[in-house]
Amino acid sequence: MLLPLVPMCTEASTSVSAAKAEKTVYVCTGPNAKRYHYSKKCSGLGRCSCEIKKMSKAQAIKNGWSTGCQKCT
Ligand SMILES: [Zn+2]
Numbered sequence: 001m002l003l004p005l006v007p008m009c010t011e012a013s014t015s016v017s018a019a020k021a022e023k024t025v026y027v028c029t030g031p032n033a034k035r036y037h038y039s040k041k042c043s044g045l046g047r048c049s050c051e052i053k054k055m056s057k058a059q060a061i062k063n064g065w066s067t068g069c070q071k072c073t
Contacts, residue, residue: 007031009050012063022056027065029053036060039072 009029025036028048036057037045045052055063 007049010064012053012055013059022058024054025057025060025065027053027055027060027063034065035067035069036065037069037072042069042072044069044071 008031010031010033012027012029023038025038026040026042026045027033027036028045029050029052030048031050033048033050035044039045040052040054
């Protein structure tokens with residue numbers, strides 16, 4: 001009966017790999033977030049209802065954020 005409005009956040013593994021040359025990106029773990037961002041202050045992340053996670057670009061793509069943000073590239 002009592003279903004709290006908890007957003008479905010994506011579980012992403014953020015373990016830092018050895019790929020240090022890889023660019024670091026930020027992603028929103030919200031259910032509608034499909035883009036990775038180069039800037040943590042991007043307006044696209046400002047509306048995030050879940051957690052903003054920092055990871056390598058390769059990890060972001062592997063976890064489902066397959067498109068780069070148009071605003072902060
Ligand atoms: Zn962005």
